[in-house]
């Protein structure tokens with residue numbers, strides 16, 4: 492069965508008109524008209540719609556999805572936590588998507604179809620590439636999932652909750668930006684709202700502790716080395732201990748699966764595409780201010796001074812991911828020359844654990860594909876990458 496499903500509230504709210512004027516006529520003209528056209532009516536509705544369709548028939552389901560990353564996130568989470576009835580009772584769920592970018596950031600789409608210099612992301616040819624790939628009978632790319640388990644402190648004896656992501660899991664500045672930008676959605680519907688929220692949070696540091704987990708088959712955590720432009724085994728990993736401990740404070744802590752960018756031009760984990768992972772892994776990008784040789788301690792002045800450097804670092808993501816090659820000189824200036832301390836710790840790993848300091852409220856925010864959760868005091872978040880195989884999983888035509 493082939494269905495079209497769009498979120499009329501995503502992005503600039505143009506999904507309906509783009510489907511009516513471009514997507515549906517293209518499928519019709521190619522001899523593959525959709526069986527149904529559906530629109531979401533409220534948050535969380537997309538997952539309910541797809542589950543109902545799956546339960547009604549054993550047929551393979553292909554969804555032409557007009558939305559941003561949030562709607563995809565809702566579908567994957569709803570299906571992953573459901574116990575399907577009817578036609579799918581006790582059967583693993585496998586779903587194929589052709590994506591039509593209709594959201595604000597469209598991280599997954601723009602990573603699978605990186606925009607070229609002379610094509611605008613609003614061009615219809617740019618936006619119809621996944622649909623074209625479906626029409627060309629591509630097999631689809633299986634999505635790697637990041638499974639994050641949020642645990643309460645053990646004495647509460649509350650079962651952990653799991654959230655599945657297909658794009659990003661973050662804490663620190665990125666989670667704070669997403670938390671605040673949601674409040675700005677009505678007034679600033681475009682990606683500018685992320686910049687406004689970023690300014691509001693730029694001089695915060697986040698206290699906590701992280702444990703980085705090895706990838707399943709290599710058994711190690713890897714660290715990007717700008718000198719050789721390749722991944723090397725993390726120096727703290729050895730045959731006796733494959734987990735790497737990282738102490739805060741942190742300014743930035745963000746991991747991705749499937750994507751090298753969070754917006755068409757914001758290539759925050761560029762190595763996902765440049766050095767393609769060979770198994771299910773997270774690309775984790777960390778900035779810890781006290782690696783800066785000019786900073787000795789955490790104070791309001793050093794935080795405020797470091798925010799200028801942080802903008803420079805994150806600005807590198809807008810320059811084709813140049814931030815991953817930045818180094819400090821001995822005065823703490825940032826540049827690409829020399830052999831000083833690497834500014835960004837760029838890790839490739841099987842997952843990670845984040846343990847926020849009890850007294851730092853801001854360090855308790857967690858972003859999973861744009862959705863914000865709060866880690867309980869005394870609790871932690873553990874994120875692990877996995878790619879479903881065989882009869883289960885989510886596939887995107889690309």
Ligand SMILES: Nc1ncnc2c1ncn2[C@@H]1O[C@H](COP(=O)(O)OP(=O)(O)OP(=O)(O)O)[C@@H](O)[C@H]1O
Pocket residue numbers: 498499500501502503531532533534535536558559560561562563565593594595596597598861
């Ligand atoms: N009919 C609806 N009315 C209001 N909100 C809706 C409706 N349908 C879905 N939603 C909500 O819209 C939210 C935003 O959707 P989505 O993430 O797809 O777009 P976006 O946020 O603009 O793009 P991106 O995630 O790429 O930045 C979803 O989290 C979903 O809960």
